[in-house]
Amino acid sequence: MTISETSKLSATRPLSARAMIWLGAVTTGVVVTNLFAPQILVGLISRSLVMSEGQAGMISTLTLLGYAIGLLLLVPLVDLVENKRLIMRTLACAVAAALITALAPTALALLVATFILGASCAAIQMMVPLVAAMVPAAQRGQAIGDVMSGLMIGILVSRPLASLIAEAWNWRAYYLVSASAMTVLAAALARTLPSLRPATSASYASLLRSYPKLLWEEPILRVRAWTAALAMAAFTGFWSAVALRLPQPPFNLDANGIALFALVGVAGASATPLAGRWGDRGWARPMLFATHVLMAGSLALCAWAAQLQSHANALLLLALGTILLEIGITTDQTLGRRAINLLRPEARGRLNALFVAIFFVGGAVGAAAASAAWSYGGWTSVCAVSGLFGILGLATDLATRTGTS
The missing domain is CATH 1.20.1250.20 (MFS general substrate transporter like domains)
Structure with a gap:
């Protein structure tokens, strides 16, 4: 770690690094479900909004395309601006996009919202380097492994979870549940996430x-x-x-x-x-x-x-x-x-x-x-x-x- 990272993180370590790591794992697991849930919900969404086959095929595509763009354009900001503020703002965008998706009255509104939601899911990859910076190099694999367990579980349960929620209520309920869960997690992160200002001035x-x-x-x-x-x-x-x-x-x-x-x-x-x-x-x-x-x-x-x-x-x-x-x-x-x-x-x-x-x-x-x-x-x-x-x-x-x- 750089000197600036060490001094910044040493002040936050008494807040329990392990608790922060597990909170990071839960956050990544919850957020990542938004990337794969559309693959199981596409049929219900397309019928509800009377979408053409081409429009329906774009739901999952735009979500993942948004994520790819978020990776390349948003995640580099981790190396430039204070990490906590960046993560909180990105999660706020994810919550707003999930709500707009849930309430979307038209196919166009939904497609735009899912693209923004996908891009905002880049918050996942902002959490990983922050978690890595919280622990000594000798324990970094363990910390990343813990966060990755949340990520992989989120990927695996995203489709069956979305299917069960949609079957119990409807497809809009999934996005409302997702927005609610991300709001709760964002509130927890706002109180406990350590601040990390990168050393680079580029x-x-x-x-x-x-x-x-x-x-x-x-x-x-x-x-x-x-x-x-x-x-x-x-x-x-x-x-x-x-x-x-x-x-x-x-x-x-x-x-x-x-x-x-x-x-x-x-x-x-x-x-x-x-x-x-x-x-x-x-x-x-x-x-x-x-x-x-x-x-x-x-x-x-x-x-x-x-x-x-x-x-x-x-x-x-x-x-x-x-x-x-x-x-x-x-x-x-x-x-x-x-x-x-x-x-x-x-x-x-x-x-x-x-x-x-x-x-x-x-x-x-x-x-x-x-x-x-x-x-x-x-x-x-x-x-x-x-x-x-x-x-x-x-x-x-x-x-x-x-x-x-």
């Missing part, structure tokens, strides 16, 4: 221009973002196709069963804090090897599950494969974030923005690859393609030790 334009330079100068960022992108590709490839496979034999799940199955992955996300702790102990390299082997092996189990005749055995094996896959993916993500947050303190915001932007590209590639694989060879092909991303991660482990210390 201009905003120079921060944006520094992206290519950072990517060129930091091999740890390149390698760890690459394996994170592979992990995200496996994640989106699996989850974009599993909902198509679960209604079919031998699984035979209805919509509610699919929503409940999505919660299985939460068990895998619970391994994230352990990954951070073990990374701090110097075990990152063997853990990365194990992680990428686990990803490939778990997808082989998922492919095998679909070949079984027994409904119960098939579901159990698929659930086991899903949990192991989530453990592998979240471990890679946690170790990658730990590595980049041990780099330049003055550039944590931009480093996190680049890391997340790159692994979201991986997610898009994974979804496209799974779609093609499903059309070509069904579920087995999807598992093979998703498992290939794990094998590529293993090949990277063999080729380099970058970012494993």
Whole structure:
């Protein structure tokens, strides 16, 4: 940490760094649901607002596009302005956008609001570098792992949660619940979040221009973002196709069963804090090897599950494969974030923005690859393609030790 960071944070440490970390984990978990909930709500929204197929397809797209723009244009402000004020204002925008989305009278109003909501969800990536700055380097992996557990759980529960709320009330209720939850969390953060003023005196334009330079100068960022992108590709490839496979034999799940199955992955996300702790102990390299082997092996189990005749055995094996896959993916993500947050303190915001932007590209590639694989060879092909991303991660482990210390 820089001198300015150390002096600023030392005054806030008596407020309990652990409590702040867990509050950060809950905040990221709640906020991130807004990015993935539209994927399950799109049908209800389009019918309610009489939207065309093209407009309906833009709901999720604009939300994620807004998030990508927020990553690249808003998160760098972490390196320029006082972090607490930045996070609070971004969360306020998220609350307002969620309320406007819930009350949107027209398709245009909803699309604009979801874009703003997606951009405001960049507050997630503002929390991570602040949490990283709160703890000594020797404990940074543990802290990031704790926050990442909230993030991954939020991603996994977003779709079933949105489905359950919409079924109980309607799609607008989801956004009202989200706005309420973010308001409560913002109030808690306003009282307890430490202030952190960056040491850099660079201009905003120079921060944006520094992206290519950072990517060129930091091999740890390149390698760890690459394996994170592979992990995200496996994640989106699996989850974009599993909902198509679960209604079919031998699984035979209805919509509610699919929503409940999505919660299985939460068990895998619970391994994230352990990954951070073990990374701090110097075990990152063997853990990365194990992680990428686990990803490939778990997808082989998922492919095998679909070949079984027994409904119960098939579901159990698929659930086991899903949990192991989530453990592998979240471990890679946690170790990658730990590595980049041990780099330049003055550039944590931009480093996190680049890391997340790159692994979201991986997610898009994974979804496209799974779609093609499903059309070509069904579920087995999807598992093979998703498992290939794990094998590529293993090949990277063999080729380099970058970012494993």
